[in-house]
Amino acid sequence: MNRIPAALGPAPRYSRSRRLALALAAAIAVGLALAGPAAADLLTPESGGSPNADDIDSLYKLVLAIAIVVFIGVEGALIYSLVKFRARRGAVPAQIRGNTRLEIGWTVGAALILVVLAAFTFAKLPGIRNPPDSGPGGLQLADGVFVAAGPTKRLPPNGKSLNVCVNGQQYIWRFTYANNCSSAPLEAPYSYEQLVVPVNTTVTLDINSQDVAHSWWIPQLGGKFDAIPGYTNHTWFKIPGNLAGKTFTGQCAEMCGRNHANMIASVSAVSPSRFEAFLEQRRAQLRAADQAAAIQRKQVSKQIP
Amino acid sequence: MAATTSETRTAVPQVVAHRVEAERTGWTSWVTTTDHKRIGIMYLVLTFVFFMLGGTEALLMRLQLGVANNTLLDPKTYNELFTMHGTTMIFLFVVPVMAGFGNYFVPLMIGARDMAFPKLNALSFWMLAAGGLVFYGSVFFNPPECGWTCYAPLSETQYLPNGGVDAWIYLIHLTGISSLLGAINFYATIANMRAPGMGWGRLPLFVWAILTYSILLILALPVVAGAVTMLLTDRHFGTHFFDPSNQGSPLLWQHLFWFFGHPEVYIMVLPGFGIISEVIPVFSRKPIFGYKAIASATVVIAFLGMLVWAHHMFATPSPTFVLVFFMLGSFLIAVPTGVKIFNWVATLWRGTVEFTVALLFAVGFVGTFLIGGITGVFLAVFPVDWQLTDTYFVVAHLHYVLMGGAVFAVFAGLYYWFPKITGRLLSEGMGKVSFWLMLVGFQVTFLIQHSLGLDGMPRRVYEYNDVGHLQLYNQISTVGAFVLAAGILVTMFNVVRSVRHGVPAGPDPWKGNTLEWFTSSPPPVNNFDVVPRVRSVEPMKDIRRQIERQSELAEAPAAPTTESSIRA
Numbered sequence: 089m090n091r092i093p094a095a096l097g098p099a100p101r102y103s104r105s106r107r108l109a110l111a112l113a114a115a116i117a118v119g120l121a122l123a124g125p126a127a128a129d130l131l132t133p134e135s136g137g138s139p140n141a142d143d144i145d146s147l148y149k150l151v152l153a154i155a156i157v158v159f160i161g162v163e164g165a166l167i168y169s170l171v172k173f174r175a176r177r178g179a180v181p182a183q184i185r186g187n188t189r190l191e192i193g194w195t196v197g198a199a200l201i202l203v204v205l206a207a208f209t210f211a212k213l214p215g216i217r218n219p220p221d222s223g224p225g226g227l228q229l230a231d232g233v234f235v236a237a238g239p240t241k242r243l244p245p246n247g248k249s250l251n252v253c254v255n256g257q258q259y260i261w262r263f264t265y266a267n268n269c270s271s272a273p274l275e276a277p278y279s280y281e282q283l284v285v286p287v288n289t290t291v292t293l294d295i296n297s298q299d300v301a302h303s304w305w306i307p308q309l310g311g312k313f314d315a316i317p318g319y320t321n322h323t324w325f326k327i328p329g330n331l332a333g334k335t336f337t338g339q340c341a342e343m344c345g346r347n348h349a350n351m352i353a354s355v356s357a358v359s360p361s362r363f364e365a366f367l368e369q370r371r372a373q374l375r376a377a378d379q380a381a382a383i384q385r386k387q388v389s390k391q392i393p
Numbered sequence: 394m395a396a397t398t399s400e401t402r403t404a405v406p407q408v409v410a411h412r413v414e415a416e417r418t419g420w421t422s423w424v425t426t427t428d429h430k431r432i433g434i435m436y437l438v439l440t441f442v443f444f445m446l447g448g449t450e451a452l453l454m455r456l457q458l459g460v461a462n463n464t465l466l467d468p469k470t471y472n473e474l475f476t477m478h479g480t481t482m483i484f485l486f487v488v489p490v491m492a493g494f495g496n497y498f499v500p501l502m503i504g505a506r507d508m509a510f511p512k513l514n515a516l517s518f519w520m521l522a523a524g525g526l527v528f529y530g531s532v533f534f535n536p537p538e539c540g541w542t543c544y545a546p547l548s549e550t551q552y553l554p555n556g557g558v559d560a561w562i563y564l565i566h567l568t569g570i571s572s573l574l575g576a577i578n579f580y581a582t583i584a585n586m587r588a589p590g591m592g593w594g595r596l597p598l599f600v601w602a603i604l605t606y607s608i609l610l611i612l613a614l615p616v617v618a619g620a621v622t623m624l625l626t627d628r629h630f631g632t633h634f635f636d637p638s639n640q641g642s643p644l645l646w647q648h649l650f651w652f653f654g655h656p657e658v659y660i661m662v663l664p665g666f667g668i669i670s671e672v673i674p675v676f677s678r679k680p681i682f683g684y685k686a687i688a689s690a691t692v693v694i695a696f697l698g699m700l701v702w703a704h705h706m707f708a709t710p711s712p713t714f715v716l717v718f719f720m721l722g723s724f725l726i727a728v729p730t731g732v733k734i735f736n737w738v739a740t741l742w743r744g745t746v747e748f749t750v751a752l753l754f755a756v757g758f759v760g761t762f763l764i765g766g767i768t769g770v771f772l773a774v775f776p777v778d779w780q781l782t783d784t785y786f787v788v789a790h791l792h793y794v795l796m797g798g799a800v801f802a803v804f805a806g807l808y809y810w811f812p813k814i815t816g817r818l819l820s821e822g823m824g825k826v827s828f829w830l831m832l833v834g835f836q837v838t839f840l841i842q843h844s845l846g847l848d849g850m851p852r853r854v855y856e857y858n859d860v861g862h863l864q865l866y867n868q869i870s871t872v873g874a875f876v877l878a879a880g881i882l883v884t885m886f887n888v889v890r891s892v893r894h895g896v897p898a899g900p901d902p903w904k905g906n907t908l909e910w911f912t913s914s915p916p917p918v919n920n921f922d923v924v925p926r927v928r929s930v931e932p933m934k935d936i937r938r939q940i941e942r943q944s945e946l947a948e949a950p951a952a953p954t955t956e957s958s959i960r961a
Contacts, residue, residue, distance in 0.1 A: 130844045130862075133780040141780075148777045155767045162763055165738050170756060173677070175745040181678040182743040190739075191683050191732070198731040202724040202770075209720070209774050216776045217713065258552075300547040301643055303708060303783060307849045311779020312708045316644060317546060318637030321710040337860075341708075341783040341851040343540050345547060346468040349854035 137308035137336050137357075138325035143215040144311060150208050154201060216310075219244045219324035223288035227360040241294070241322040249292040249324065252283065256295070256302030256315035258344055259351040265367065269294040269320065275378075277370035283355045286363035288329045295321040300345065306338035306355050314342055327357040416918065427511035428918060432518050433497030434814065439518075440490040443525060445885070447481035450474045452878055455838075459871040461859035471855035472538035473557070477528075479541030480561065483657065484568045485525050487799050491664035492517070492575050494806050495603040497814060499579060501909035501916060502597045504588025504924040509581035517575040524567030531560035540853060542654070543624070545635030545646040550628045558628065562621045569614045576607035576614075583607075588908065590927035597907045597930070598681060601688045602667025605695045609656045609663070612699065617653035620646065644709060651702035659698040661795060662762075663691060665802030666733060669755050672805050673737050675903050676752040677744030683736045684930055690729035690736075697726045707775040708782055716775045723773035730766055734759060749903070750824030754805035757832050761801060765793030768843065783853075786846025789839045797835050804831070804884065811888070812902050816914040817895030823887040830880030837873025841866045906931035 131152065135145035173179075221244045222229065229248040243249060253269035255262040263283040266272035285291050295304050297315035305312040309325040327334075340351035358366065416422075423431060454474050457466045466474070496514065500507055508514045531537065537557035539548045548558050583604045587596070596604075623634040624646070633639035635646045666687075674681040681687060701722040703715060737759050746752065768790040772778050781787060804827075812818045846852075848861045857863050901910040910933050912921055928935050 131847065133777075133847050134849060144776050144780050147774065148771070148780070151771050151774055151777060155770065159763065159767055162734060162738065163760055166741070166756065166760055166763075169738060169741040169744075170746060173741060173744050173746050175678075175747045179745045181745045183680060184682060184739075184743065185680045186683040186686070187739075191686050191736075194735045195686075195728060195732055198728045202727060205770070205774065206721060206724060209776065213713075213776065300552055301544055305783075305851070307780065311776065312782060313779070314708045314710070316637075316709060318641075318643060319710045321708075338849070339851060339854075343472075343544070343547070343853040345552065346472060346538070349468065349856050 134307035137306070137327055137331065137334075137355075138310055139220065140216045140310040140323075140325065141308055143212050147208060147212040147216070151205060154205065158201070218242050219249060219290045219292060220326060221246045222248065222250075222290045222326070223329065225287075225329050225360070226289035227286040227363060229289075241292075241320075242324065243292065244290050249290040250285065251292050251294065252285070254283075254293050254295045254304055254315065256297040256299075256304070256340065256344070256351075258299050259340070259347040261302075261304075261340075261351070261353045269296070275371070275374060277367050277374060279370065281353060282335075283353070284358055284363060284366050285327065285355060286360040287327045287332045287357045289360065289363075290324060290326045292324045293322065295323065301342050302340045302344050302351065303342035304338075304353070305341040306336045306353060308336045309338075309355060312341050325355075327355075331357050332359045332362075333357065427507075427515045429496050429500050429508045429511065429514060430814075430916065430920075432514050433493050433495075435518055436489055436493030436496055436521070437814075439522060439525070440486050440493055441885070443481050443485035444490070444881075446529070447478050447486060448878060448881065450478040450481070452874060454478065455871040455874040457855060458857070458867045461864040461867075462856050466855060468855045469538060472540075472853070473536040475853055476537045476540050476543075476557075476561070477532075480528065480537075480564065482795070483541060483661065484564060485521075485528070487661040487795060487803075488572060488657070489521050489568070490803055491603070491606060491661070491799075492521075492572065494599075494668070494803075494810070495579055495606070495664065496575075498810065498909055499582060499600055499603055500586070501813075501912065501920060502600050502907045503583065503586060503591060504908045504921060504927070505582060505586035506920050508578050509586060510578050513574050513578050517571045517578065520567050520571035520574070524564045524571060527567060528560055528564035531557050534560075537561040542650060544650075545624060545627070545641075545643050546637060548624060548628075548646075549636060559625070562625050565617060565621045569618050572610050573614050576610035579603055579607040580611070588924045588927045588932075591932075594685070595927055595930050595932075596688075598670035598684070598687055598691075599664070599667035599907075601691050602663045602665075602670070605691045606660055606664050609660050609695050609698065613653045613656040613660070616649055620649035620653070623649075644706075647706050647709065648703070651705045655702040655705065656695075656698050658794065659695055661799050662802075663694065665758070665799040666691065668802045668806040668809070669737060669758055670733075671907065672751050672755040672809050673740050675809075675905055676747045676749055676755075677741050678747070678904075679740055679744040680931065681736070682739035682742075683732075686732055687736050690732045693729040694726060697722060697729070701726060704773055704775075704778070707778045720773055720775050724770070727766065727770055727773075734763055734766070749808070750819070750821055750828055751805050751809035751903075753825065753828045754801050754808060757828065758798060758801035758805060761793060761797030761832075761835065764840075765790055765798055768793060781846060783851055784846030785842040785850050785852055788852050789842035789846065792835075792839045792842075797839070801831075804828075807884070807888070809903065810909075811891070812895075812898030813909055813914050813916070815892055815895070816898055817891050817893075818898045818902060819884075819887050819891045819895060823883055827880045827883035827887065830876055830883060832880075834873050834875070834877030834880050838870050838877055839873070841869045841873075845870070901933070904933075904937070906933050908932055911936065 133145055133148055135141040219242055227250055229250060250265075251267045253264040253266055253272060255264070260280055262278060262280050264272050264276050264278040266276040293304065293313070295313050295315045296319065297317045299317060301317070302315040303312045304315055304323070309327070310323060313321040313323045315321060334357050336355045336357070338353050340348060340353070344351060423435065426432060453466065454471065457463050457471060496508070535555035535557045537543065537553070537560060539553060539558060543558060543561060546552060583596070583600055623632065626632040627634050627636060627641070633641040635641045635643055637643055670681055670687055701719055703711065703719040704723045707716055707719070741756070768786070772781055772787065772790060808819055808824055845863065845866045848863060848866065850857055850863055857867070898914050900913050903910070911925065925932060925936060
């Protein structure tokens with residue numbers, strides 16, 4: 089009895105610290121409310137560049153709505169019981185050991201919330217997972233020359249997409265425009281760091297790596313897909329027509345070594361006609377470089393007797 | 394002569410007594426000890442030293458990120474820092490600090506005089522110390538720079554040829570052996586050495602948590618031990634388990650690592666749940682609400698925790714049904730975890746809550762861990778995870794679970810049990826300062842990190858461009874980290890000061906429920922002279938009630954001491 093510390097004494101001593109805590113909570117809430125409008129993506133992931141990114145964003149918002157309700161309910165009950173049931177002179181604690189009906193109730197309740205979440209996810213999944221057909225103003229694509237859909241590779245319903253092979257390497261991304269990435273022709277146009285794509289066109293990506301694990305991520309165009317050596321990963325995006333001229337940026341999201349922070353990528357959306365011009369220009373540049381290299385090789389072989 | 398013979402003829406009870414050796418002192422007594430209490434203290438001191446080291450590494454990283462495109466640290470140093478920070482906090486702090494509390498309090502709480510295998514117990518501790526030494530020895534050469542997950546093929550010799558990864562492998566092995574031996578010891582102790590009457594339904598919830606922690610360690614550790622051995626042979630003996638250029642599989646590493654790595658999360662947090670389940674009823678002056686539900690939720694979480702590892706791998710090339718399976722499994726874990734949180738709140742409900750520092754940390758844990766649990770559900774929805782994984786959202790989530798969760802529970806345990814360990818109370822005033830600094834500092838540091846991730850910042854980057862609000866958010870986080878560190882330092886100062894100058898605590902300063910309060914503070918070498926028969930989950934409450942009844946019956950108002958009344 090006599091050893092009980094001062095802090096266990098009667099309650100009034102705590103009212104000040106409690107008031108402080110409430111003031112603090114209010115200050116944080118006001119701060120967050122003010123910060124909300126100031127920062128567009130404070131509470132939700134980036135989206136707007138592709139339907140799958142938009143669907144992830146709306147799925148996220150559904151989860152967020154449920155989360156806020158659960159958060160307020162449980163934190164509210166916690167803070168309420170701390171304030172209401174703090175030790176007071178003469179208060180007697182109720183010796184309750186449990187309540188089976190209540191306990192079964194909240195177990196089933198928690199499970200039901202998760203059933204709802206799972207239902208939302210399954211409803212949104214096809215829009216996120218499966219690429220749609222290209223839009224009417226998109227790039228004109230040839231028929232049926234593509235690799236078959238696999239367990240993770242999805243194609244649009246009409247089977248037509250612009251396929252890009254995305255190859256991660258320490259510390260840069262290489263993009264090759266080819267339909268079959270395992271046997272892409274040598275003259276297939278390619279670029280590093282910046283990927284140029286036509287708007288209104290479904291772009292499918294075959295993602296792999298040639299050294300360590302990387303992760304492909306352009307936030308506004310959808311989620312991350314790891315580039316793992318020895319495996320091919322797949323995703324897609326389709327940039328709406330009104331965003332021609334816009335560039336979406338992102339960077340490698342899997343720690344890949346010392347320069348991981350500088351392994352950046354960007355996707356430039358252009359009109360289909362400008363895209364075709366770009367491809368033609370790349371092909372011409374590659375041909376010119378090839379010819380220059382051939383001439384050089386001849387000169388070198390002449391010099392060596 | 395005659396008198397003597399008549400004396401020997403009288404029946405005298407044969408008294409058998411051991412010679413009581415003087416307690417050994419000095420540093421050799423610590424090195425050679427097999428006493429579970431001294432080993433527990435050594436665990437706690439050593440792990441808190443590593444906590445300070447890991448915290449310093451975190452502050453250096455926060456300093457680097459305080460300004461966009463900072464040049465304070467070079468990328469190599471930064472990668473070394475986050476590798477050491479993560480590895481230290483997980484393998485050298487949170488897991489072994491729980492073993493420290495377990496070592497000290499499991500025998501006391503079940504009424505045993507020591508652990509089942511005292512020498513094995515000492516070996517566990519020295520293996521941990523050896524693991525820490527090998528790992529921190531690499532500071533003088535080349536620390537590892539592959540993150541605490543050391544994903545292959547980055548961790549193979551082609552990419553990280555120096556010995557840092559090898560030091561990391563030996564740390565995993567040594568701390569792994571330490572934990573494995575400790576786990577076997579806990580299991581044997583709890584299964585065999587409980588006080589008379591302490592059936593499974595009367596086991597303190599902290600002991601339930603340590604039992605489950607031990608089983609998880611026994612199931613998960615051999616897998617990571619195998620994985621790092623394969624990595625070691627890949628690195629030095631010509632195998633190609635994880636080398637894709639020779640048909641090895643980098644994904645195999647991820648599966649093996651996370652098959653251990655996810656149970657590891659519960660290994661770290663379940664004992665914390667156990668501490669909370671002890672502290673909240675004591676300071677609400679109420680029995681724990683739903684004892685059976687909490688104990689079984691512990692076991693169910695451990696079981697489900699073994700089945701959800703691939704939710705760390707949602708972005709890897711995996712078939713949809715695999716993603717769905719691991720999403721639903723991860724959802725399921727939220728149910729028993731939620732049940733625990735509801736039960737803790739219900740325990741406070743209609744109690745008389747005494748705001749001691751231990752209780753503050755315990756409810757701080759509940760409020761903070763809730764956020765970590767909720768963000769865990771975001772990450773379990775795999776399409777949402779595709780946006781969030783490997784960003785600062787995950788960094789925030791894991792710190793809400795492990796720092797706001799496990800570490801707050803450790804601090805609750807520290808304030809609750811320090812008087813038993815040392816015989817002196819920690820200063821409640823300083824404790825409150827520490828708690829509020831830590832709570833505010835923690836929320837300021839980590840709440841904003843969710844937004845950093847949503848704003849597009851990946852984790853493990855040593856620099857970033859100031860696009861969006863990245864620099865502002867990072868600065869908020871850095872300021873918070875220093876407030877959090879100040880709060881931790883206040884408690885460290887409190888501990889150092891109170892060991893000598895604290896208010897004497899007496900055997901039972903909090904009116905506890907469990908048997909560790911039925912002995913002096915600090916307890917003698919043999920813990921208990923008499924082990925009482927246990928009749929409920931709260932044996933100390935029964936004992937106090939019995940004394941009250943006896944003192945009412947006795948005409949003389951002189952209150953009997955606890956021990957004599959029990960003997961009677």
